[in-house]
Amino acid sequence: MNNIKKNRLLDQVFKFWGIACTFLGLILLTIFIGSIFVDGIQRIDWDFITSLPSRKAERAGIFTALMGSVWILVLTTIIALPVGIAAAIYLEEYAKESKMASLLEVNISNLAGVPSIIYGLLGLEVFVRILEMGASILAGSFTLALLILPIVIVSTRESIKAVPKSIRDASYALGASKWQTISQQLLPASFGGILTGIILALSRAVGETAPLIVIGALAYVPFAPASPLDEFSVLPIQIFNWISRPQHGFEVNAAAAIIILLLITFVMNGIAVYFRNRWQSKLK
Amino acid sequence: MKEKKDTIDKSLKRKHKLQAKEVKVFYDDFKAIKGIDMNIRANKITAFIGPSGCGKSTFLRLFNRMNDYVDGFRMEGEILIDGENIYKKKVNVEQLRKQVGMVFQKPNPFPKSIYENVAYGLKIQGIKDKNYLRDKVEDSLKQVGLWSEVENDLNKSALALSGGQQQRLCIARTLAVEPSIILMDEPTSALDPISTAKIEELIYELKEKYTIVIVTHNMQQAGRLSDYTAFFYMGELIEYDKSKKLFTNPEKQQTENYITGRFG
Structure with a gap:
């Protein structure tokens, strides 16, 4: 008792x-x-979003940084998506038992834990210098793609793993090849989970500052970038720059830019949740 | 003389659709099948019975090579279908599985529409002709008696069907590929009695066209449905005979103990 x-x-x-x-x-x-x-x-008003940077706090806007972030986001997706998904499929479906696969697995898990500034240094050496991309959007996107690749791979693998074995069995038993089973059953069934993982990875990328500073992204860019080889700034760098200035006006600007950045990540996470729920209900 | 022998061989082949020769299966160090010789007749229903873990499902899955994906699986001996060893190197496994269909314990429709479920096996063969696919889907659904129930819902998710309907859909999906052999791994164990009766009736009708091997835990089912029954125990084939004989007058004591419910 x-x-x-x-x-x-x-x-x-x-x-x-x-x-x-x-x-x-x-x-x-x-x-x-x-x-x-x-x-x-x-x-925050329309002017703040559409104005170019300025020395005067009340006239300065986030347009160039916002456009830089959008460019980076889009290019990072284009680079990281096919590579990450293909790697995940290979590890999950093809290379299951080999020693090589377990070695790769450990390494990918470790890569997910490497500080982002190290990726910046890697990007600086490989993309900016050796491949001569300069401090461009392209170099930044490749660097961030490397950064989020482990997350994309791990989350894609988890989603593929979550597809019931009975679906694979059914597909194989009807005479489907491995690739047919992957492309027509496993990927569609795990699409929601894969998308969720990618969006979460991207919302991390959109907030990254350190690696982009290392590869030479600028705090002050007079014009919005027009091509992948242009110089660029991104929102977090803009925020960082404004906060480090002495005038109070820039502090207010930084707070406003933070709100915009938060909004972007919240919306992205919201989309991720939406897709997850939608695909879960579809699978039931 | 030689000609005569050939014809005898051929008729034997026709009679013995599936053959196992000294088959042993290992999962790493565990010996799951300990040497089985068995001939399974064409256009008959053969039931595999035995307690859980006796190796009957493993043995069943040898005939469409579904064990190939299991970690640590290793096999010795030969499995012949129409006299051809299906474990030879050059055998096309995908082709083999079109010939040897399989229905699983739990209904496992794809999370797609009813139509897509049935058409899948044909589509992956590269068949794109819409009319042909449509006819084939209708034909297969009619064979399993599901057509009248779903003809207006072909584009609805297969997951919305009841368990029994799902299992008949899975059978229809298998038939669409036009196999000659259908393996069934406890196809009714997850279903209610009414659905079970429907499926049993269906299986009985199917034997005209197909060679059916069915694993079951249900003695009555094996008794009513099958022409031949094989009793497995601890990875060995204990007794294999006409179902009537095996269930009324088994040769081995172990078989009698099992079918009368004294163990297992």
Whole structure:
């Protein structure tokens, strides 16, 4: 009897401890976002989004940085997507048992943990210097693609793994080849999960600063980039630059730019959640 | 003289659709099948019975090489279909599986439409003719008695069907590829009695055109449905005979113990 009471008490204690822990993170995040909003929301208007950078805080806008971020996002997707998915398919479906595969697996997991600035150094040497891309959008995109590749590979593998074995069995039993089974059953069935992983990886990429600074992305670019070989800035670098200035006006600008950046990542995560739910309900 | 021998061989081949010769199967160090010789007749229903883990499913999956994907699988001996060893190097496994269809324990329709499920096996062969596909889908669904139930819902998800309907869909999907042999791995164990009765009736009709091998845990099912029954125990084929004989007057004590429910 005594024991049961003790267990119940423990149960309750742990429950409240869990609630407190959950809310700790949420509350801190709310405070942070709240204060940013208070600082920056009145600065956001159409002009702020469409204006070029300026020495005067009240005239400066995020247009070039925003366009830089969009360019980077699109090119990074184009580069990382086919490579990451193909690598995941190879590891999951073709190379399952070999020693080489387990070696690759360990390495990919390790790569996911490498600090992003190291990727910046790699990008600087390989893309900017050896391949002579310069401090261009292309070099930045390749660097970020490398950075998110491990995440794309791991999440794609998980999604493919989650397709029930019975689907593979059915496909093989009807005389499908491996590639037919992959392309017509496994990929469509795991599409939602793969997409979710990719969007989450990209929303990480859009917030990366360090590797892009290392490869030579600029804080001040007078015009929006027009081709992949142009110089560029991105939102996080713009924010970083503004915050380091002494004038109060730029602090407000930084807060406003942070709101835009948060908005972009929230929207991307929202899309990821939407697709996940949609494909889950489709599979049921 | 030689000619005569050839014709005898040929008729034997026709009678013995599937043959196993000294088949042994290993999963790493575990010996799952310990040397089985067996001939399975064409256009008959042959049931495999035996307690869980006796190797009957493993043995069944040898005939369409579905064990090939299992980690640590290794096989000795020969499996012949129409006299051809299907484990020879140059055998095209995809081609083999078009000839040897399989229905699984749990209904496993693809998360696609009913139409796509049935057409899949043909589409992967490169058949694109819409009219042909449509006819084939209709034909296959009619064979399993599902057509009248789904003819207006062909584009709906197969996952919306009931368990019994799903299993008949899976059989239709198999028939669409026009195999000559159908392997069934406990096809009714996940279904209610009414669906089970429907599937059994269907299987019985199918034996006219197909050679059917069915693994089952249900003694009554094996008794009512099959022409021949094989009793497996611990990776060995204990007894194999006409079902009537095996269920009424088994030769071996182990078989009798099993079918009367004294163990297993």
